[in-house]
Amino acid sequence: MDEQEDVAAVAAAVQPTSPPPPIGRPSPGPGNLSAAITTRPVGLVVLTGLDVTYNAIHRAIWDSFSANRRPDRVPLNFKTLPADHEYPKCRSKQRTSYEWYIPKGILKTSWMKKHQEDIPGLVVVFYDLDWDEQQWKEKQMECATRVEVVRTSLHGRGSKVAVVLIQKNAPLPPGEDVVAAERAAALCAACELSAKSLFVLPCVDHLLGYTIRLENAFYELTQAYYHGEARRVKAHKEFLNKTTHQLLFVRHAFKVGFFNELKQDTHNALKQYKASYVHLTEIRAHDTNMLEIKSIAGFLNYKICRLCFFHNSPLDAISQFRKHVDLFKNKIGCAELAFEHSAWMSKQFSIFGDLFDDAIKLGLTAIMTQHPGFYYQQAANHAIARKQLCRGLCLAATSMPSPDPLEGMHHLEFWGQRPWRQGHQSIDPPDPQKEKEGILALQYLESTVDHSWIIIPLLSSAVAQFKKYKSARMKRYLMVQMGEEYYHAKDYSKALTLLGRVTWDYRLERWWQLLTSILVTSLRCAYLVASVEEYVTISLELLGRYSQSPPDEKTRVQMNLVRVLSNNPPEPEHGCATDAVEKAKLLWKNKTGNPSQDESSRVFPIEMRNLVPFVECKAKFTSTRFTADSLVKIEVYLRSSCQFPVRFSRLSVNLSNQEYNSHCVIVDGQPLQLSGDTGHVTTPNNTSQSGDLFLKPWEVALYSFQFVPLPDDIGKKLEIASVSLAFGDENARCALLVWAAGGYDAASLTSPLESIPQKRGPTKHGEIDWNAIRVEPHTSIMCRPSRLMIKLDQQPPCLENEIYHVRIVISNEEDVSISDASLTMGLSEGQEIGIEESTEVSHDAELLLDGKQPSRLKGITLGVMEAKSKIERDLYIRCTKLDVRSISVRVSYKVEVNAGSSEGSNVTCTCYQDQAFRLETVTPFDVTIRMASLKFEAVDQVHPDHPFLLMTDIKCLSPWPITIIDSTLILNDHVRATDEKQESQVAKVTLKTSENATECICMESQPETAHGLISLGSYAIEWKRADLKLPAVKTVLPLPEVTLQQLPIYITSDLPPFGLVRAPLLAQYQVSNKTSIVQSVEACMEPSDAFMFSGHKQIFFRILPSGQQTLTYNLYPLVPGYVKLPKLKLKVPYAPQFREDFVSKILPTHIFIKPQGKDLAVAS
Amino acid sequence: MAVCVAVIAKENYPLYIRTIPTENELKFHYTVHTCLDVIEEKVSSVGKSSNDLRELYLGLLYPTEDYKVYGYVTNTKVKFVIVVESSNTQMRDNEIRNMFKTLHNAYVDMLCNPFYTPGENVKSKAFDNTVNQMMIQD
Secondary structure, eight states, X not given: OOHHHHHHHHHHHHSOOSOOOOTTXXXXXXXXOOHHHHSOOOEEEEEESOOTTTOHHHXXXXXXXXXXXXXXXXXXXXXXXXXTOOOOOOOSSOOOOOTTOOOSOSSBTTHHHIXXXXXXXXXXXXXXXXXTOTTHHHHHHHHHHHHHHHHHHTTTOOOEEEEEEEESSOXXXXXXXXXXXXXXXXXXXXXXXXXGGEEEEEXXXXXXXXXXXXXXXXXXXXXXXXXXXXXXXXXXXXXXXXXXXXXXXXXXXXXHHHHHHHTTOHHHHHHHHXXXXXXXXXXXXXXXXXXXXXXXXXXXXXXXXXXXXXTTOHHHHHHHHXXXXXXXXXXXXXXXXXXXXXXXXXXXXXXXXXXXXXXXXTTOOOBTTBSHHHHHHHHHHXXXXXXXXXXXXSSSOOSOOSSOTTTTTTSOSBTTOOGGGTTOOSSSOSOHHHHHHHHHHHHHXXXXXXXXXXHHHHHHHHHHHHHHXXXXXXXXXXXXXXXXXXXXXXXXXXXXXXHHHHHHHHHHTTOHHHHHHHHHHHHHHHHHTTOHHHHHHHHHHHTSTTOOOOHHHHHHHHHHHHHHHTTOOOOOOTTOOHHHHHHHHHHHHHHHHSOOSOHHHHEEEEEGGGSOOSEEEEEEESSSEEETTSOEEEEEEEEEOSSSOEEOSEXXXXXXXXXXXXXXXXXXXXXXXXXXXXXXXXXXXXXXXEOOOEEOBTOEEEEEEEEOOOGGGTTSEEEEEEEEEEEEETTTEEEEEEEETSBOOHHHHHOHHHHSOOOOSOOOTTOOOGGGOOOBOEEEEEOEEOOEEEEEEEOOSEETTSEEEEEEEEEEOSSSOEEEEEEEEEEOSSOOHHHHHTEEEESSHHHHHHSOOOSEEEEEEEEEEOTTOEEEEEEEEEEOSOSEEEEEEEEEEEXXXXXXXXXXXXXXXXXXXXXXXXXXXXXXXXXXXEEEOTTSOBOSEEOTTOOEEEEEEEEEOOSSOEEEEEEEEEEOTTEEESSSSOOOSSTTEXXXXXXXXXXXXXXXXXXXXXXXXXXXXEEEEEXXXXXXXXXXXXEEEEOOEEXXXXXXXXXXXXXXXXXXXXXXXXXXXXXXXXXXXXXXXXXXXXXXXXXXXXXXXXXXXXXXXXXXXXXXXEEEEOSOEEEEOOOEEEEOTTOTTXXXXXXXXXXOOEEEEEOOOHHHHHHO | OEEEEEEEOTTSOEEEXXXXXXXXHHHHXXXXXXXXXXXXXXXXXXXXHOSSOOOSEEEEEEEOSSEEEEEEEOTTOOEEEEEXXXXXXXXXXXXXXXXXXXXXXXXXXXXXXXXXXXXXXXXXXXHHHHHHHHHOOO
16 A cells, blocks of 8 residues: 555645754754753864865864764764854852852753854864974964963863864984974963873874864863763752752753763763753642742653663663653643643654654664554544644634734743743742733644644654564554644645545454444545545445434435435535535535536446445346346346435446447436435436336335347346446436445445344244345356257167277257258377377278278268258268277257247357267177197297297177187288198188187298297288177288298108008108218117107217208007007207107107907908 | 444454543544554464464553553454553453453353354343443443
């Protein structure tokens, strides 16, 4: 908030800009401090013999003393005076006895000034003289004469005298210049000076350095002087007695304190001032000397507090001040001059506030409950009391009595005395008539004071302090006081602004009593400056439900409000100054006489959110959502809380879409009148509804509006931007009460009681419970619900990679035909990219086989659909990855409907029907591919020239039967099938759930193939669902990889498929060497029980590279059955990778031996 | 004894203000209102420093020239304010403390009335009587 700046600016404007009164002049007004008191006492040093006008060197010396004195230099006051200057005369002879002395007052007005400005502590005689001066004698004589002149002009005062010789030559080091020492001693003798009071100032470089050393010496001399003076005054004490010299006790202690202060001995000064204060309190106070005592008490208190703050003991200062105030607050003195006491009190507080504030500026820290603001506030309170006392006491004093008894009030001899009886110290005034006239004159003088301009700056200082110490409420209270003071000062517009700034906070904190009192003052101001807008705004709130005004006052305000809005001047407010009322009447007359042509000044909006008006408003949409084919309904509830019924002229609702606003207007045609008597009803203009906006106190009035939503608004939110209620005639003068967002004024926003609706018991029939009405400023316009049916015909789940068929049946259930129907189908929006990419959708199954298709089809036009007609569409989906997908089908169409009841209000609504389903994809079959040796043993490595088997196990997992149309092996170059012609072994096989189909293909590796891991190729299965007429799809699976391993020795066998018992059979084993070296082989045939055999039982042989050796055995089976063959063992020492078990893996281990057929045996 | 007794809601609006019959009743309203600054400051500063239970009695809020203002804040942040004349020197801290205790008890009794909605202005005869006891001039 910028209120602070304004307040400060206002205060600055009223601060007196006149220069401070000259020192020693008693400033008018009780309690005021003269500059003699407030300036810090410093010793006075007079410089003589300097010709600052014509002598450049002297000028430079003077400047070095006086110009740009920084605070670190010694506290002295320098003056340049001619050598023969006459100083104030000293009393010719010192008083030796006070026995017959009756003091006429406590402290002379001139005394402090005299010792600060006139009587020096030290007189310095400057003299141009070098040690090697030719005419030394003459010069010495002249110098002595000058010193003598100065001594004479001091009239025997104890002021010190010093001599400074201005020399052109730089001095020699001490002790070396014999002439100088001699002449210095001579000069001292001639001038009757001590050696310590003679100085030499060489006019060479570093003048300032010499000056500073000189002034330190001067400072010591002055201190000695002031010390002496203080002792001299102290010495009087023994001559005094307590009965007649009470005033002198005060005076002398004060003087000693002051001399101590001049000496810069603040601790002793404080002690003396305190003693003086104690003596002062012992003086018998009566009406005639009260002012004098209080004036001096003020001085002493100021000095004590200031020194306490200076000594950094703020608590002492505060307690001294409290003591001071407590002591004197009831000592009013002369009752006719009570205002004088208040003025003095006010001054005491404001002075202490200033002292406190100065101390804070020098680093003191204050707290929230103890800071200068309280003292300024109290000063302001006393100033207000002074103003009130003045009102009561100064009525009689209309003119200054003649002769003026106050003649010479600025030139009093003693502080705080009455001009007409100066120096008088008896209890009763010497001349009662004169006393009377004097009082009258003071009263007259007081009546000419403009107190507001004393009060307002004090309040402004207090406001600044309270703001600094974070007391917002106190600050506000002071601002209210300031506003009221401006009101008293007849600056009504300023008062209005100032009060207007604080009302918000009182309203927010719900201090209605305070708010009402502020508003009453504001209303007066608004009346007196004839501000229609402010007047109406304030009246609205004063009539409001929380206004604490008495009923008759409310009545009056309401009457006036109606007057103003009927373009008539209101009745004057009570308690206004009569001359201001006359002026205001004229202003109102001008305002109402020529109504402005400009509409903005005739119709002014008032934001209800910022106040608590007498009309409450709650607006709501009857539902939080409306469909496009229904009417949007708004209900506006109004309730008035003023005394009498009130009539408004227009009610309108502003919506977020301006298009509807014309539907939401009610105009009351009747003129603005207090009672509801029937006037002529004018017909309202075309678009708006006419209605009765006549509100009875505390009755809830309901107004409803309805309109058809625009097609553009479908899917959007609609808001009540504001509700405005026009009060008054829009052609003459009208206040527009505006509630933002459908209700809520300042009270209902902040009050916990109003924001929570309460209910006790059921409401009476036909009555609307105001608290139960919820403001609902938002609604949404939705699409008209569709009456279209979408039926989906499908056989879930979807099998991975298959073409999945969904049949969509759309049937129109509307009563009329629909147009522009269009179909969107496919994957729902917003799914993962992986799903998006692995889904293809088409309306033609063949297309899915050809290439990549989109994941959704949009805008398939269906055209016009007659009522109750049906359309069928096919949707084919191919999912190439397992997952659950969301598939949606959406039909949009347009239909003409009749909204509301009236004919011809047909609207074209766009409707949507959505159907979404989750489609799960499952694996149709599981294919296991494995490799086996020719003995059907699982192998993981194969050998060149050695065939192996590839077996594919297809296991059906689909819940639906599937048919395998074909299967193909796509082999790599490394391997080939051993069969020339390949045909699928599983073609045309139909598998049901969990059924298996297996293919077995014999393969061998191509010669010249590198060793290691080789991939075999892939396996493709072409399949479809068994029961659907859909194109088959091909699923390609990779074949496993296999390790091809070269063997050093290779062995093949040649055996008949079976044998006969006791019929020899030939077994041949061929061992070939696949390495490039000669291999020696040890072959060994183990004996077997089932056979007798012939051939080498054990043999050693060598095979050349690529050569081979055949071992031939004749076997003679002994037993029939599946018998074990004799085991051949090979040992190849030079091929370490050859393993013995390899032989048993390759070679057959058993053979089937048939028994000898009997018939055959007989036949043979 | 007391010249003004006030009960202020948690949200800082007045629930009950009673003053000795005087022409300048509004001044007491302002006094009570402005002392909320100090109450808020005191309550918030305690909350920061320690977790242990805050004393409900806040003591002298600030002295003005004519009145002494004392504060008391319940655990539900309902504030009680008692204004005493500065000239009244026999009122000790202990007496003020007891007055607040009495006031707090009376407030709790009043709050227990099922027909009273919390947050409403206090209009209870029993509460009025308790306050009257405190304000009797002796």
